[in-house]
Amino acid sequence: MNRPLNVGSVRYINACPLNWGLACDPTVRLSLDVPSNLLGGLSAGRFDVALLPVIDYQRLGGLRLLRSGGIGCDGPTLTVRLFSRVPPERIRTLACDPDSHTSVALTRIILAERFENRPKMVTVGATDASEADAVLLIGDKVVCGTAPRTAFELDLGGEWKAMTSLPFVFAAWCARAGIDLRDLPARLERALREGLENVARIVTEQAVPRGWPADLAFEYLTQRLKFDIGARQIEAISLFHRLAHRHGAFEHEPWPLVEVPTVVG
Template identity: 30%
Template sequence: MSLKIGWIDYLNTLPFNFELTGIKTDFGYQLVKGVPSQINRYLREEDIDVGFVSSAEYIENFKDYYILPDLSISSLNKVHSVLVLSKKPVDQITEIALTTASKTSRYLTRIVFERFFNKKVSYTQLEDINSAETVLLIGDEAIAYRDKFSYTIDLSGEWYKHTKLPFVFALWCVRKESLQHKKSEIIQLSSVLKKSKEKFFEDIEKYIKEAKIKFDTDFAKFYLKNLDFCLSSQHLESLQLFSNYLLEMGLIKGKPDFRIINI
């Protein structure tokens, strides 16, 4: 039975695209595509074996998952694609329309406004970007709309400013049952993803052009080189701090263990 891999076609996932970089696999697989919130649900509901999921998804359901080592999408300061965009300055913001595409970013918005800014705002579900005064957007959508609003709050930048730690947006996670039944394939996938990441940055311009993305090549290079795709002790410290804030705010029920597969 082939390995079902949850896949997100965002600019920030390009380095892991082993089909693009030509890293061959010795196992059968199926890519199941969606936005982050969909991939979270697919992993939770056992529709996929392994996937790139929001950090919040792991934190909330850590008992069901393990983490692939050395892989993440993180930012060491500003991320440029997880943004609260507004027509008003921060002190005038009273309501934020939140994208449904990522739970991690929704939680981070609350931490930034309620803990870092000490500001109470109301939250609604985003329905129409163009009619909203203040919105949370992520990924390619955030990049596309970043110049259409007067004020920009880079959530990862605010996290770094207040914690001096990178922010971990997403992790490669595998279901416990899948690790038991498809361990060989998952270990191979972990190796393939690492090799793809390394190969991508050896000739970043070539792969950006081959991917035929909708963004300017120079911006894409700047954006991707600005990101961090590792998972070090510092990243784990940041995940623990993020979890502590969520626990204090009553957004999660218990403190997670970060269980990384020993490969």
């Protein structure tokens, strides 16, 4: 009998539709964490597949991208935001949320490409965010926490759309090398469809207890976020990797995406 595949996913509300059908799947052992910890799980072999920040595809060789779903947007996303006391072109110190590698790289790209600015970037926690000109926050804390009140705000999904006319993908299912995925790509696709059919329950059972207003959570999951990985999303990921390389997120030339198609039976 095959062992269950170890799957790492994101613990935020934005991943609930992707996770919904996996919790009771006997072929999967699901673990939830913040996005930035999932690369370490893949690298150490704790996970066979993870909902990986797409920048981290370039930080571990041999990965395969499953077109079975991801966390993306096609415009403003609400929960990936830069709060600044000064205009974006004048930011000198930016305190970054440590929970997401992709959002940090995206911020660097947006500030450089749209505002010709390359500020010093530090980690929230390593410095007092109140001492920085701006702070980058992601996830549920943007809505449910105490987001700073500042004169300037950027929604990074909206900024990317304005700059490229493309959607953006923050995270996608990725598998490490040498893993027999069996029918997991199709199972992940079916789990997503089941999750999208149960958004109302996700809002009631997951979002509201975390402090989300019900109507905002429903809008977020059904309108703001996009979960499919199609041709335009692949184009966007590839462009993001090229721009991230240009702006120093990694040194090597970007590795091409090795895709695993989904066949739903």
